[in-house]
Amino acid sequence: MPALSCRLEGLTGSIFFGVQLRTWRWIFPSFSLAKVLPFAVPSFFKQSLASTLNLILPDDCRICGLPLREFSRIPVCRSCLSQPKPLEADHWCVTCGSPFLNAFPLDADGRCGLCRRGLAGFDAAYAFGSYEGTLRSLIHLLKYKKICSLSKPLGQLLAGALPRHQRFDVVTAVPMHWRRRWMRGFNQAELLAAEIGRHFHIPVKPLLKRCRPTPSQAGLTRAARRANVAGAFRVRNGVSAEGLRVLLVDDVMTTGATVSACASALKRGGAKHVTVITLARADRRLFLQTVNQPDRTPSTRSLKDA
Numbered sequence: 627m628p629a630l631s632c633r634l635e636g637l638t639g640s641i642f643f644g645v646q647l648r649t650w651r652w653i654f655p656s657f658s659l660a661k662v663l664p665f666a667v668p669s670f671f672k673q674s675l676a677s678t679l680n681l682i683l684p685d686d687c688r689i690c691g692l693p694l695r696e697f698s699r700i701p702v703c704r705s706c707l708s709q710p711k712p713l714e715a716d717h718w719c720v721t722c723g724s725p726f727l728n729a730f731p732l733d734a735d736g737r738c739g740l741c742r743r744g745l746a747g748f749d750a751a752y753a754f755g756s757y758e759g760t761l762r763s764l765i766h767l768l769k770y771k772k773i774c775s776l777s778k779p780l781g782q783l784l785a786g787a788l789p790r791h792q793r794f795d796v797v798t799a800v801p802m803h804w805r806r807r808w809m810r811g812f813n814q815a816e817l818l819a820a821e822i823g824r825h826f827h828i829p830v831k832p833l834l835k836r837c838r839p840t841p842s843q844a845g846l847t848r849a850a851r852r853a854n855v856a857g858a859f860r861v862r863n864g865v866s867a868e869g870l871r872v873l874l875v876d877d878v879m880t881t882g883a884t885v886s887a888c889a890s891a892l893k894r895g896g897a898k899h900v901t902v903i904t905l906a907r908a909d910r911r912l913f914l915q916t917v918n919q920p921d922r923t924p925s926t927r928s929l930k931d932a
């Protein structure tokens with residue numbers, strides 16, 4: 627069928643947004659609109675407008691590319707949203723939750739080498755799934771494509787990863803440096819922390835501050851990652867963590883260096899107990915499989931770019 631299409635020139639000659647009518651479906655890419663709006667327009671306004679337009683004029687699924695058949699603020703189809711599966715393993719570290727192929731790295735108490743040496747900083751850690759496949763793509767859409775409406779379904783996955791018997795006084799997010807937060811317009815860990823707080827009816831408070839900008843952890847060794855974030859966090863002025871049981875939220879845990887540094891800062895601030903929860907974690911089992919099967923390249927990537 628012939629398609630009717632027109633283009634509306636935007637604020638500059640090179641940037642435009644398009645409206646196409648293909649028999650029955652309007653296509654209006656919300657990400658282009660965000661680019662068209664001037665930089666000075668507040669980020670939340672751009673995101674709200676983009677989400678609203680996406681509701682009125684459906685888009686393609688940003689994961690599988692198929693047309694979206696339902697009105698939703700989330701530009702990902704139901705099938706792709708249901709694809710991420712919880713992490714499964716026969717052997718886990720009881721403290722950091724690292725999955726292992728066998729029980730060899732664990733001591734009699736079920737702790738891995740890092741946790742035995744007291745390097746974890748936190749008391750327990752949980753993650754929903756492996757930093758692979760659709761879960762990884764969804765996190766990237768939230769984080770880098772700024773599709774903040776994904777925080778709700780991803781927050782629900784996160785809530786499902788937390789054991790029900792736990793009790794917390796406060797939920798807090800791993801903070802970004804103010805400059806990076808300003809550039810991105812939001813902190814994805816804060817969005818996820820807000821969802822967790824709503825789900826479990828726990829107050830959400832910004833307890834931590836990132837005192838200095840830290841270079842990206844991507845591609846760094848475990849030791850270099852620890853050095854990179856050493857002393858980078860502290861409890862915010864005028865805030866007390868004294869005696870609190872804290873649930874610390876982040877999107878991805880790779881070696882755990884960042885959440886360890888945050889947990890240590892919370893403990894220095896008087897926190898009684900710190901539990902970490904992340905949407906995804908780098909799974910060393912996949913890395914080891916990649917070593918044995920070199921054609922499985924996506925797994926090696928996942929250990930580097932969080």
Ligand SMILES: [Zn+2]
Nearest residue numbers: 687690703706
């Ligand atoms: Zn899809």
Ligand SMILES: [Zn+2]
Nearest residue numbers: 719722738741
């Ligand atoms: Zn461990």
